[in-house]
Amino acid sequence: MNRFITAVCAAAIGVAAAVTASGPAQGDPGVVDQVTDLDQRIPGSATAERVVYTTRNSLGEPVRASGALFVPQGTPPPGGWPVIAWEHGTVGRADACAPSGTDFTFYRPYLENLLAQGYAVAATDYIGLGTPGEHAYLDGRAAAQASIDMVRAARAADPTLSSRWAAAGHSQGGHATLFTASIAAVYAPELDYRGAVAFAPGASITDTMLLLGRPGTPDILPAGMKTYTAYVLGGVRAARPAFDLDAYLTPLGRRIVADGARLCYDDMTATLEGVSMADMFAKPLSEGDFEAVARPVLDVPLTGYTRPLLIVQGTNDIDVPAPMVWRQAAELRAAGVEFTITDYPGYDHMQALDATHAEVNPYLASLFR
Template identity: 30%
Template structure:
């Protein structure tokens, strides 16, 4: 498959991690990022409306890669938004994001659609929020606190077809609450409510065709949204979902990532569990040693490159009181096992078609888990296309084999999504 964009997002992060690991000696005296004051836009109102998807506020968001054109910008005009969503308990919360209005018109058959996009792992610090990065692409806060907005290629590929895109920041990224990393319900709600918010913002017809798109963490978020849509947002006219390398089973993902470049991201997940599930707090306090508790404190304010630089290639056993890997510890704990099982995607069935793409050599998200969920959904009558992205092992443990398909898969995913918007017939179940 020929490349159409001149960069490899996750591979870039892998290279960046090696560079920052080498630079760590220089910055050895520099502490991790600390929580900065929350900008006024990101401060939620005292009372968040109970209507999910309603716009709470918006403002222009000048995009780094755009030029003024005809009263707007090319290739898109950005609007920063805050909208109402719900957390894992069903309580109203405020979530931020960005809406991209294309400079060109939708020229395909049928009404103009929108895509609700969920990003891959950015980190847990508020400075990592996608909506903050679209204005500069690179965020630097001193020391190892750096972040690159690597989702621009997919967004601009869509707006180049005249498709508006709305990108959620997820719960707790940008806003003061804790980001529930890999939380199935919280992430899914944020994606579905972003679509509602885009419709509200632009006063679009209620039956506007909606697509959902995400890779890695984003793939899990949209896969969760696909199976929760019928009960959470049944009014949305979802035509299809593209879920690339979705971490559908957090415990299996943790086991595969053990000792790899993204091991430190377990801190994001545990911080989310600690915040969202009060019953887990005594258990986490018991099973984590001082180093593990330090991991949680430090990663809470980090973007992913700093987490890579500080925690890459470590074993999770160094963070547990028992000296056993965290996956084993969580499986042995009834409280933690129940919570992690609740994050497993595949317990419900998507009503709209879904495309899952996964690399057979993925060293972060298990290919077998993605394929298993595709088979389960097919068996329950869903319309599913599962495509294996063939790759040899490339620098095992560095996430290269995980990240490369995100970049190279954009043309295929976008073509598939446009077919769903234009209602091209699709085979009900294709596993390849």
């Protein structure tokens, strides 16, 4: 699924950072380290560049992240191209899975749609995908900061971009988009944040892990859900390195989590066919410190939303089941968050993204009026 591009070329341009390609990240969030041309182009893009920049993980530590910047063809409108911060769905936890180093796989049509609407696309890889360190899968705060700092870095790399921006993401990226929406106005007050669209956002993650993560769990999950489980476990450990995850895992479970750090989604899922998730756990995740450690990493914030928010969900989604999203929506409403949720009867995980342009494109356009 993920064809890694090895021919990233050209010397860095637009360098404006106190970081190096091999050293630890320093400096302010959004500072550009390196800009190189991408071999792959999304149809409708005038330029395609890979940007390496400084951001912060969820512990507040400076780290590097990478992403792709696509700028539309034609003349920018007055004030510059409005920006969509694109937050991608699950590809894996290994560097070889990073979208800016691949062909963007199944997200290319959606990015083409955004470019056709006249948006520049600033698409973070997140931390640890294509840059040093492990990817903390579903660490929402880290992903949100990487996405917002990608907008900062994109504007530094290309002066034709406007300060006006919105966030959009799918699945893992929908989860990240909810975090982005909760912090954007405060985290980057110099930017003009307009709102967000979260497609099939990952939701109720900690509660699901507490329910399923135990010896004796019935072997009823498809292999893809086992992949998500392994990625979540590895992501929590990457986000909180002091946490003793191994205490919960059997030797098989430790091997599977280790495999998750090196295998992209399709290959990881293939290795889990016939593996029972119950055999991964030495004791239930509901015991000990797992819940206290995981909730700040995984649970969607219930405050901070100051701009319009749209959640889009297909009722036939088996990757992010609709009841989990509806539960998340109920928690947001109970906390006083104002948002819109639109359900699409019969739509699956990808249809919620690819078959909803007619409704979502006008919504995005309204954010920039």
